[in-house]
Amino acid sequence: MARTDRQGLRTRMAVAASAAAVAATIGGVTTLVASGGPAQGGAASGRQVSPPQGAPAQQDPVHGGAPPEARIPDGIAHASESGGSAVNITIDDGPDPAWTPRILDVLGKHDVKATFCMVGPRAAAHPDLVKQVVAGGHRLCDHTVDHDTAMAKKPAAYQEKQILDAKKMIEDAAGGAAEVEYYRAPGGAFTPDSRRTAAAHGMRPLGWNVDTKDFQKPGVAAIVNTVKKELGNGPTVLFHDGGGNRGQTVEALDQVLSWLREQDRPTGFPVRTTP
Secondary structure (H helix, E strand, C coil): CCHHHHHHHHHHHHHHHHHHHHHHHHHHHHHHHHCCCHHHCCHHHCCCCCCCCCCCCCCECCCECCCHHHCCCCCCECCECCCCCCEEEEEECCCCCCCHHHHHHHHHHCCCCCEEEECHHHHHHCHHHHHHHHHCCCEEEECCCCCCCCHHHCCHHHHHHHHHHHHHHHHHHCCCCCCEEEECCHHHCCCHHHHHHHHHCCCEEECCCEECCHHHCCCHHHHHHHHHHHHHHCCEEEEECCCCCCHHHHHHHHHHHHHHHHCCCCEECECCCCC
């Protein structure tokens, strides 16, 4: 065969091979698109493109691989998950064997759910009460180990230990029935470090808008009037079931819940995640 003929044959064979490869590629892409495969996830679709196989996934340094809607912000929460005119009832410093059951009775009477901010050792000493709180559909909040209102002036390592040790005590007392979903600093002594620690461990920092001053035992009428006057400040109301005789609190809470119903003000839980 002449040299010119051999070159022409090789050229025609190369063209045919290239055409076959192109056809196979087009066929493969068509199959992927039809089956909802990777061809749908490109940049033009506005969706996130998966990293190449074997490449390390990028993760949020605090929340890891949690989806954005499940991540816990470290900002102090006040709003209610129920939105609108909903009110958050929060109960601090327990559990207490004398007063927590009476608080639970009042809440049950009005079919209201609350958030209980518990001190770690008190939860550990009364696991039956922690379980009652959880069984009633209420939520748990970490109120540290020692209720140290000067925490904000202490090292970050101390704050972290106060928070995480209490979280474990409360969850152990619950017997695995519930997780601690919030963190409330004693006396409102939040710091950037304590808020980050709480959020990184699934707890939303929780503030308050209405301090009933029930801890000072000012009288039932004074406690109720404080709620009525200050509820315009925001939806989260602070009561106590620990720290001494809480008889005034029990009676005032009953009256407050009746008044909220008359005002068509529902109750709910504080927000945890970013809307």
